[in-house]
Structure formats: structure tokens, C-alpha cells
Amino acid sequence: MPLRIGDEAPDFTADTTEGSISFHDWIGSNWVILFSHPKDFTPVCTTELGYLAGLKSEFDKRNCKLIGLSIDSVSDHAAWARDIEETQGHALNYPLIGDPELNVAKLYDMIHPNASGNAKERTAADNATIRSVFVIGPDKMVKLILTYPMSTGRNFDEVLRVLDSIQLTAKHKVATPVNWKQGEDVIIVPAVSDEEAKQKFPDGWDAPKPYIRIVPQPK
Numbered sequence: 001m002p003l004r005i006g007d008e009a010p011d012f013t014a015d016t017t018e019g020s021i022s023f024h025d026w027i028g029s030n031w032v033i034l035f036s037h038p039k040d041f042t043p044v045c046t047t048e049l050g051y052l053a054g055l056k057s058e059f060d061k062r063n064c065k066l067i068g069l070s071i072d073s074v075s076d077h078a079a080w081a082r083d084i085e086e087t088q089g090h091a092l093n094y095p096l097i098g099d100p101e102l103n104v105a106k107l108y109d110m111i112h113p114n115a116s117g118n119a120k121e122r123t124a125a126d127n128a129t130i131r132s133v134f135v136i137g138p139d140k141m142v143k144l145i146l147t148y149p150m151s152t153g154r155n156f157d158e159v160l161r162v163l164d165s166i167q168l169t170a171k172h173k174v175a176t177p178v179n180w181k182q183g184e185d186v187i188i189v190p191a192v193s194d195e196e197a198k199q200k201f202p203d204g205w206d207a208p209k210p211y212i213r214i215v216p217q218p219k
Helices: 023-027 043-061 074-088 103-107 156-171 194-200
Strands: 013-016 019-022 031-037 064-070 096-098 132-136 142-147 186-188 206-209 212-215
Touching: 013 096, 019 023, 023 064, 031 043, 031 156, 043 064, 043 074, 043 156, 074 096, 132 156, 142 156
Parallel strands: 031 064, 064 096
Antiparallel strands: 013 019, 031 132, 132 142, 186 212, 206 212
């Protein structure tokens, strides 16, 4: 079945570079970024894994765990990890799931359910759609899905920005406007009446149109 925003993130058990995990148990009460790769020892993915390792402390501050997935074995991941550290300057500091039989890729609707063959028999091009980012909340629900082509490196600064927005809007009845960054003004959601908004935002708001009510970011 297709996986969409608002669905429960499918649970699974898998081997990773940090041991076997049961995904929902591993999530616990944290937010999670799950991001996938079509093959080990691919150039764009190597840069992504290293960059995200360098950015991990920022996700830690936001109570967000990182976990990668690639369509090869955990033993292959261990060899790839050495290349990542050597070329990118950051060692892997989060688990990388081994998915040589495509089980998790299929579970997360990243590849056709009838795809077959194990990792050794498949090329990166065969697995081209396994280039997704999922933001998953502590409630185990999918909050965001992004899928990139193999030729385009992911923007993990943008993923961090989106996480800030999702966490903020999960706590307060606001939305974030175009290109919003942490600390900037936000918008009161339409579901909040003016009467309720006066209680929540007693200092008032700027309204260039009645349906666009702009306020400072809530603390």
C-alpha cells in the first residue's frame, strides 16, 4: 500500500551497523529522520552520509534520532563507513540499516512491491527510487516524505528547517510561511477563530488579509 503523510510509520526488525533493532522500540519518545540509499559505495550518497554525521548534534538538540538505510549488507556498510570518514571528514555516528532483500524498501513504498533479487544482483539504477527522507514523530506517524533523484544530493539543512517547523506547529496552532527559519514570524492557522486567537496571542497580529494573521514565533 502507498505510504503517505499521516500514516503510521511501518514497524520492522532489521540489522544495522549498531546491532539489531525493532524500529518502533528504537524510536521510543524521539523524533526520527529515516533516509535511504540505493547502493553502497555510490558518490552522492557518500557525501550525504558524511554531511549528516557532521550535522548530528543539531538533530540531537531537537530530540531527533538519525537512521540511514542502504540496499546492501551491514558488512558492506562497515567497509563503506571507512570511505565516508576518509573522504568526508566525519565518521558515521548513527545506525545504517542493511536491507539486502529490499524488505524495508518495500515496506516504505520506495520500490515496486514485485522488485526481486538481492543486493549483490542489483545496481544503484535498479534501486533508483530508494532515495527518500522520512520525518517520523514520537507518535510513530509520518510527518514528511521527500524523494530525490540519484543525481541530486539532498539538502539536510532544509530537512533541519522542516523539522523545526513541524515541531513548532505540532505544539502551537500556527503554520510557517515560505522560506521560514527558526525565530521568524509565523501564521495563525485558519482553524483558529479570531476570538480564540485573541486568547492565544493577546498582543494581536498583523493581517494584510483576514485569512493571513501574522504573529511572532511562539516560545
